[in-house]
Amino acid sequence: MLQITRRAGERIVLDGGISIVVLDVTGGQVKVGVDAPRSVRVYRGEIWDAIEAENRAAVADAPDALPAMPPREQPADG
Amino acid sequence: MPVTIESRRFGRLELPDTQVVDVPHGLVGLPGTRYAFVPTDAGSPFWWLQSAEDPDLALPVCDPFQFFPDFALELSDDATAEAGLPEDGAGVQVWVTVRASGELQDFAANLRGPIVVVDGTAHQVVNEAPGADVRAPLFA
Numbered sequence: 304m305l306q307i308t309r310r311a312g313e314r315i316v317l318d319g320g321i322s323i324v325v326l327d328v329t330g331g332q333v334k335v336g337v338d339a340p341r342s343v344r345v346y347r348g349e350i351w352d353a354i355e356a357e358n359r360a361a362v363a364d365a366p367d368a369l370p371a372m373p374p375r376e377q378p379a380d381g
Numbered sequence: 382m383p384v385t386i387e388s389r390r391f392g393r394l395e396l397p398d399t400q401v402v403d404v405p406h407g408l409v410g411l412p413g414t415r416y417a418f419v420p421t422d423a424g425s426p427f428w429w430l431q432s433a434e435d436p437d438l439a440l441p442v443c444d445p446f447q448f449f450p451d452f453a454l455e456l457s458d459d460a461t462a463e464a465g466l467p468e469d470g471a472g473v474q475v476w477v478t479v480r481a482s483g484e485l486q487d488f489a490a491n492l493r494g495p496i497v498v499v500d501g502t503a504h505q506v507v508n509e510a511p512g513a514d515v516r517a518p519l520f521a
Contacts, residue, residue, distance in 0.1 A: 345459075358408050
């Protein structure tokens with residue numbers, strides 16, 4: 304993995320018009336700004352990982368047939 | 382115009398093209414950019430999202446509003462624009478993926494990464510709504 308040391312206010316430029324700016328460093332947290340074209344999707348890593356894991360598990364765990372069971376009736380209010 | 386799709390589970394399917402969607406960015410971590418919504422038995426809340434390109438690739442999906450009356454979808458402005466969603470949500474279908482392993486009480490839906498469909502194009506998006514669980518039990 305490429306490793307680059309940056310200070311607050313400095314940035315990294317990626318091909319394709321993407322800039323990553325270190326906005327602030329406080330304690331153990333780094334605030335990062337991403338400037339990218341709208342077609343480039345930006346995710347927090349842990350959310351991307353979680354959705355990817357669920358998608359793959361949904362495929363891997365899928366049975367041959369799904370139950371024909373309707374959802375439970377919602378209890379009526381009151 | 383019907384569309385023909387090969388599926389390991391269902392064999393050769395003839396589906397109305399309204400049930401086939403383009404997924405330009407794909408589903409997160411899964412291959413392919415074209416999928417079909419395949420109904421299961423009448424009365425079932427589950428559908429299959431079957432790859433139009435890989436007969437082996439299919440995952441169960443359901444309508445989150447059917448199971449979670451309080452389900453809320455909150456997208457960033459960028460995600461809304463990129464998915465081409467109208468601001469008022471008109472004509473948008475929302476689906477969530479389902480882990481359908483084991484017993485019914487183990488079934489869970491991913492409310493954090495729903496799939497939104499508008500005008501034959503689908504995007505998997507990040508739901509920013511607080512409490513949108515990655516693994517929300519459907520029957521527990």
